[in-house]
Amino acid sequence: MPSTLTVPQSASPVVAAVICAAGLGARAGGVAPKQFAEIGGRTMLRRAAEIFLNHPAISRVAVTIGPDQRPRYDAALGNLVDHPKLAPPAEGGATRQISVRRGLELLAADIPDIVLVHDAARPFASAALVDRAIEAAIRAGAAVPGAPVTDTICAVDEKGARGETLDRTRLRALQTPQAFRYADLLAAHRRAAEAGRDDFTDDGALFAWAGGKVAMFEGEARNVKMTTPDQFEDEALRRAGLAFLARGDVRTGTGFDVHAFGEGDHVMLGGVPVPHSAGLSGHSDADVALHALTDAILGALADGDIGAHFPPSDSKWKGADSALFLADAASRVRAAGGEIAHLDLTVIGEAPKVGPHRDAIRARISQIVGVPIGRVGVKATTTERLGFTGRREGLAALASATIRLPFRDEV
Structure with a gap:
């Protein structure tokens, strides 16, 4: 969802963001820290950075990374490394709190009015959530997003047994980005450092400890934190799911054709x-x-038929290889930002027998349209000697195509 934040230009605050990406991601398992793991072909860090770099209200973004992580950081962000909004990365510390403070210090020269603090482990936050964070900071000075708790939550006793059930209507799952007046949050972090505190895992809690009041705004269910191994082990499934969501307009078309037998071998x-x-x-x-x-x-595609694109009245198509027609149709799907999900073909006739040539036909169709052979089905049937195909006067074919297109507003 694109940003809908509207603030008069004369009153627009300078807004910056700090993205925490210095952790080792030990709970996620794997060799590389989780922020460098790929989800749907892009690293979590890149996805998180794009949330803020693409937002029109954000003027500066600082990322904190761990020691010796600069090569991974550069690789994870790719061409975003040179984005004009992106500051050089700050080296984080042993705790999240230290890393956030170093990110805040890095922004000092930009003198932002508001700062948003976000975790790279939350790569699915929306622009609308960033809007709400900025609006909450303008209104309250300090605010954190909270999502309603839908599970039943209980306490456990000292032996680990089930204890009191908590009233979930009064509970919220805290998220990021958390939003603050920049000068106030930096002062709170400096005060905590002077007091020897470096154990805050949440900037709202640190700010409250320093005497500030923290408001709450609406979080969102999609803004999950990627933390545990089971969230990462089904990468192929996530990739397929994201690809499907990107092309969620599923359409099916049918085709039928007939040709009579003539001279030839x-x-x-x-x-x-x-x-x-x-x-x-x-x-x-x-x-x-x-x-x-x-x-x-x-x-x-709702794009006419073969006769409209390749009229038989045009002599240039006389004797043409029909692979040209099918390849053109496939290219139209790609030009629309879509992909062919499946093709199914039934050849109707008494002879010749299709079975011995089935795999070769599937392979050739796969080659022409550029899809795996597993997405091409070929069958054959007869009409029990009824009709023109039953009288061996010609062949017919029935086909279906399933394609996926991006959702678009249709007139």
Whole structure:
């Protein structure tokens, strides 16, 4: 969801963000710290950084990293390393509190009015949440996001047994980004350091300890913290899920085509020459299978039919390889930002037999459209000697195509 924050330009505060990425991520397991782990092809750190670098109200972003993590930091951010909003990384300390203070000190030259403190382990926060954080800081001076607790929560006694059930209506799960007037939070951190305190894991708690009042604003369920091994072990599933969400408009199209037998010693089926006692007649190479598949894809795109794009009245398509038609339909899906999820083809006729050529046809279709062969189904059937195919006068083909497109507002 894009940002909807509207603050008059004359009253706009200078807002900066500190992203904590100095931890070792020990609870997450694995060799590399969790902030450098990939989710859907991008590292958690990059996802977290993009939240703030892409937000129009944020003018400066500082990231804290651990000792000797600079190469991983550069690799994780890629081309974002040179982003004009991004400050050089600050080396964190032994605790989160020390790391945050060093990030705040790094921003001193920018003199921000408001600072947001966020954990790199929360890569799914939305721009709307950042809006609410800034608005809460403007209104209250210090505020933290809290999400309603939906699980039943209980205390445990000294022996680890179940104890009192807590009233979850009064409970909130605290999140980041937490928002503060920059000067006040920096002063609170300096005061804690002078007092020898370095054990605060939450900036709101530190600020309250220093005597400040902390308000609360609405968090969001999507803003989960990636912490434990089970959250990381299903990377392939997460990647597939994110890809599906990116192209969540699932569409299906169908295609049907017929060609009569004519002179020749083979037919073209699915881009494969299949020996037969006759050929198929048509303006192009009369590949009934590829024609049906082409129409199925165009139907899923709501983009006309094969005749509209390759009219038989145009002599340039006389005798043409029908692979050109199918490849063009597939390229239209990609141009729309989509992908082909599955193709299914049924060839209808008494002869020739499709079975011996099934795998070759699947492989050729897979090659033409650029999808794995496991996403191409090919079958054959007869009409029990009924109709023109039953009389061996020609072949027919029925096809379906499933594609995924990005969601767009349609007129």
